Structures are given as C-alpha cells and as structure tokens.
Amino acid sequence: MDRPRRTPGLSSLTSSRIASSQYASHGASLRSQNAQSLSTQLEVFQSLLHNFAVVHAKDIRANPAFRAEFARMCSALGVDFLASSHHRGKGKDGASGSIWAQILGSDVNDFYFNLGVLIVEECRATRAENGGLISVAEIRQRIQRGRRIGGGMEVSDDDITRAVDSLAPLGSCFSIMKIGHRSLIRSVPKELNTDQCTVLEAIQVLGYVTVSMLQINLDWERPRAYAVIQDLMSDSLVWVDTQAGENEYWSPASISGALGGPG
Amino acid sequence: MTTHTNPSTSLDPDNTTFKFPSHYSFPPFFTLQPVHTTRTSQLHSWSRLIQSYCQHHHLWTLSLTDALPSPLFTNTHLSRSLSLRDAREIISWMTTSEAGRRAEWTSPTSSTSSTSSTSTTSGDREDQKTRCYIFWRRPEEWASVIEEWVDRTGQKGSVLTLYEIVESESTRKEEFWGMERGLLERCLRVLVKGGRAQVFGREGSEGVKFF
Incomplete structure (x- = not known):
C-alpha cells in the first residue's frame, strides 16, 4: 500500500525515528497552543465572571434562588467558590484567588460557615426531639424564622446543602441523607440500616406506621417489625402514640409540617 | 385551623384565640414517650405550652381534673388527650429545678388565705396532687x-x-x-x-x- 514511503534497508529505521520524533514535537506544540488558548479563554471567562459577579453582587447576596443558580454555574465550570476564596494568592498576585471575597464583600466562605454554625445549633437544639435527623426544609424554616440578632436569613435548600458540605472537614458526622424523596440532615454518627430506612420512608408516605401495617405491607415477621420500631424509638427517631387502639409510630419530623405555625 | 371554644376562658380578658404550638397537632405528643431523651424534650415542650396557655388565659392555678377536658390537654381534632397520670407527671416535672420550678402543687384544703406558710406543697400523696400554681412568672x-x-x-x-x-x-x-x-x-x-x-x-x- 504505502510502498513508496517504505525505504528498504537500515535507513528505514532512522527515518521512522525522525518521523515519530517530528510527530511528537508537533503534537507538543499543538498541545501547548491549545493550552495557551484555553488559558486565555479561561482568563477571559474569569474576568467576565468577575464582572458578572460584581454587577450582580447584590443579587447573589440577597436572592437565594439566584445564589443557588450562580453556585450551580460555578460548580459546573469546576470553580469551587467555597475553596477559591480560601486559597488566597493562588493566582498571579492574589488577585484572582480571592475574587469571591472581593465580590461578595464578606467572604462567601463566611456566609456558608455562618449558615453551617446555625445548622449545627438547630440540629443540636432539636436532637432530643427528633433523634438527630431533621429535614432540610425544616432547618430552612427554622433559620428563616431566626430568633437571633439580625433576624431571619433568606436561604435556600441549596445553600443549606452547601453549608452542610462545608462542615465536612470537621469530620463531625454532619451529612445529608436521602430517605424517599426528602433530604434529611443527619447530625448523629449512627448509620441507619435498610430496615430502618424502609420504615422511615413508610412513615413519610403514610404519616405513621403500626407493627401490623409493617407486617402486612412489607411481609415482615412480627418480631422483625417490632425490633426495628423499638430501635428507632430508642434513638428518638419515632414517637409512639398509644391512644389509637394499636400503637402508632410517628416521625417527629411531622411536628413542624402538620400545622406549620410559627412558635 | 384551630379555633377552640374554651370553657375555661370565660375570664379571658382579651378574647383572642390561643395559638397552639405545632406539637399540639402531633398525636404522640399526648402520650408520654417511654424513651428518656425523647421524654425530656417532650416535657420541655409541654411545660412551655402550659405556661403560655396559662399566660394567655390569665390562669394562676390549674385544677387537673378541670383542665384535662379543656383544650390545653385535649385536642378534639385529633381525639387525643393527656391522661391524668401523665398530666400529673408533667406538672411534677415542672416543679423541679430542672424545669425552672415553673409549677407548684397546692394542698387541696388550702384556700387562698392559708398560703401564708412558706411552703404550700402538699404531701407526697399522689391523689392530693390535683391543683397547682403555674408560674408563667416566678x-x-x-x-x-x-x-x-x-x-x-x-x-x-x-x-x-x-x-x-x-x-x-x-x-x-x-x-x-x-x-x-x-x-x-x-x-x-x-x-x-x-x-x-x-x-x-x-x-x-x-x-x-x-x-
């Protein structure tokens, strides 16, 4: 096929070596060109993002929906803005490293860390009541109600998720878990097993469960259903109501949801 | 959602309805929880509810037998009510220093004038504990x-x-x-x-x- 290019004899070895080294050098130059153009693009983009953030700083600070969108955009682009305000001086002369800090007046970090502290406080305050499992929505309500100085804070579920994530380096076992379609913040180190999760999910759907409901719907043996309920109860994750004939087990998460009244 | 006609509020000076906390519409709230930590949190919630209820209705004392059927201890929407024994336990807990001594049993014979002795707490007999002060202020x-x-x-x-x-x-x-x-x-x-x-x-x- 490519007979004309094939040189017979020993010289073919050197020529192929030359060719491959030329390919390599050309590849390298292409790569560096690419990288250069990319880095220019990135710089342009960063400055645009910077402008955008400067223009909309007020919205970012004030509007939780907007903040969530902005944060989502940043994370989609691989810009971790929690981290980026942290690594000061990462850029040429520290300017690009802390753009978020400049933009948002106070550190974005601070915003999320403050929120994190509030979340920890609320989790601790309600731990005896709900066993350390609280829905993101309820935390949001509680924070917005805010009895503290400065009044309630406008936050979105997204902010709360981010703030909980930012607590991760503390290794303090604060994490977000999903049961059914709801996100819950877990502030106790305990892991829930599948049976317990199933029961909590059922409670979420039905409002409450009884031992016989679990027996019928999940096809569990009575001792199994009973044991799971007892486990959950001893962790304050469910409350018992003995006034309904058969004992009903309710999740304290519905305390706030039922009436939704402040106080 | 909760408009309650209240038999014991005939003395209520301002006829506004009392706004019950969200716990009040949570059925298990009316069953004292067997698990200790849960129960402690529940007792705190009850104490807060009783105090604010008494404050709203300007009640200085509660007679448990009279108060049990009242909206304070009975939620007719849920058909749940606190039992006398549980109510007694809550009040007794409120008298402890852990709860800030927000309640005090009065002896059944004590009329208003016989409270001149420094301690009006009755004996330990359970059946005597039917009437108590609620100190929404000490x-x-x-x-x-x-x-x-x-x-x-x-x-x-x-x-x-x-x-x-x-x-x-x-x-x-x-x-x-x-x-x-x-x-x-x-x-x-x-x-x-x-x-x-x-x-x-x-x-x-x-x-x-x-x-």
Whole structure:
C-alpha cells in the first residue's frame, strides 16, 4: 500500500525515528497552543465572571434562588467558590484567588460557615426531639424564622446543602441523607440500616406506621417489625402514640409540617 | 385551623384565640414517650405550652381534673388527650429545678388565705396532687413587675391595699391583674424580705407600703 514511503534497508529505521520524533514535537506544540488558548479563554471567562459577579453582587447576596443558580454555574465550570476564596494568592498576585471575597464583600466562605454554625445549633437544639435527623426544609424554616440578632436569613435548600458540605472537614458526622424523596440532615454518627430506612420512608408516605401495617405491607415477621420500631424509638427517631387502639409510630419530623405555625 | 371554644376562658380578658404550638397537632405528643431523651424534650415542650396557655388565659392555678377536658390537654381534632397520670407527671416535672420550678402543687384544703406558710406543697400523696400554681412568672419575677408598676405610677411611699393592686380598675391593664391572693402574698413576701416593702394590717385588710 504505502510502498513508496517504505525505504528498504537500515535507513528505514532512522527515518521512522525522525518521523515519530517530528510527530511528537508537533503534537507538543499543538498541545501547548491549545493550552495557551484555553488559558486565555479561561482568563477571559474569569474576568467576565468577575464582572458578572460584581454587577450582580447584590443579587447573589440577597436572592437565594439566584445564589443557588450562580453556585450551580460555578460548580459546573469546576470553580469551587467555597475553596477559591480560601486559597488566597493562588493566582498571579492574589488577585484572582480571592475574587469571591472581593465580590461578595464578606467572604462567601463566611456566609456558608455562618449558615453551617446555625445548622449545627438547630440540629443540636432539636436532637432530643427528633433523634438527630431533621429535614432540610425544616432547618430552612427554622433559620428563616431566626430568633437571633439580625433576624431571619433568606436561604435556600441549596445553600443549606452547601453549608452542610462545608462542615465536612470537621469530620463531625454532619451529612445529608436521602430517605424517599426528602433530604434529611443527619447530625448523629449512627448509620441507619435498610430496615430502618424502609420504615422511615413508610412513615413519610403514610404519616405513621403500626407493627401490623409493617407486617402486612412489607411481609415482615412480627418480631422483625417490632425490633426495628423499638430501635428507632430508642434513638428518638419515632414517637409512639398509644391512644389509637394499636400503637402508632410517628416521625417527629411531622411536628413542624402538620400545622406549620410559627412558635 | 384551630379555633377552640374554651370553657375555661370565660375570664379571658382579651378574647383572642390561643395559638397552639405545632406539637399540639402531633398525636404522640399526648402520650408520654417511654424513651428518656425523647421524654425530656417532650416535657420541655409541654411545660412551655402550659405556661403560655396559662399566660394567655390569665390562669394562676390549674385544677387537673378541670383542665384535662379543656383544650390545653385535649385536642378534639385529633381525639387525643393527656391522661391524668401523665398530666400529673408533667406538672411534677415542672416543679423541679430542672424545669425552672415553673409549677407548684397546692394542698387541696388550702384556700387562698392559708398560703401564708412558706411552703404550700402538699404531701407526697399522689391523689392530693390535683391543683397547682403555674408560674408563667416566678413569684420573684412578679415581685419586680409589681415594683416596677409602683415605681411607674409614682406610688412609692403610699399605702396600697391588696385589693387595689390586683382588683381595682387602675391595674386592669396590668399583667398581674386578678392575681390570686395567695400568690400575691408570696410576691409581697419576696419584696418584704428584700426590704423593699412593708405589709401591715389585719388579715383580710392588709395594706402594703413600698419603699
């Protein structure tokens, strides 16, 4: 096929070596060109993002929906803005490293860390009541109600998720878990097993469960259903109501949801 | 959602409905929880509810037998109510220092005048525990509220009757209006002890002078 290019004899070895080294050098130059153009693009983009953030700083600070969108955009682009305000001086002369800090007046970090502290406080305050499992929505309500100085804070579920994530380096076992379609913040180190999760999910759907409901719907043996309920109860994750004939087990998460009244 | 007609609120000066906390519509709230930590949190919630309910309706004492069917302990929407035993346990817990001593049992025979002894707590007999003070303000706190009123209205140095303090038109708008005699006497005793008031006169027509 490519007979004309094939040189017979020993010289073919050197020529192929030359060719491959030329390919390599050309590849390298292409790569560096690419990288250069990319880095220019990135710089342009960063400055645009910077402008955008400067223009909309007020919205970012004030509007939780907007903040969530902005944060989502940043994370989609691989810009971790929690981290980026942290690594000061990462850029040429520290300017690009802390753009978020400049933009948002106070550190974005601070915003999320403050929120994190509030979340920890609320989790601790309600731990005896709900066993350390609280829905993101309820935390949001509680924070917005805010009895503290400065009044309630406008936050979105997204902010709360981010703030909980930012607590991760503390290794303090604060994490977000999903049961059914709801996100819950877990502030106790305990892991829930599948049976317990199933029961909590059922409670979420039905409002409450009884031992016989679990027996019928999940096809569990009575001792199994009973044991799971007892486990959950001893962790304050469910409350018992003995006034309904058969004992009903309710999740304290519905305390706030039922009436939704402040106080 | 919760508009309650309340039999015990005929004395209610302002006819606004009491806003129950969200716990109130949570059925298990009416069953004392067997698990200790849960129960402690539940007791705190009940204590807060009872105090704010009494404050709203200006109740100084609760008679458990009368109060059990009232909206405070019975949620007719849920058809749940607290049992007498559980209610007793809650009140008993409220009398402890852990709960800030926000309640106190009164002996069944004690009329308002027999509270002159320093301790009105009845014996340990369970069946005697049917009536109690609910201190949405502690006597010491009431003492300073009354003192503040005396100060505000410039009545320091003048002699006031007990009737004037808690039943006259001039104090109609004050929070302590309508306070039970026994409780009032206790508050005044606090002031006397602190050297800020003096009580004299025969029983039934005492006067009090504030310094």
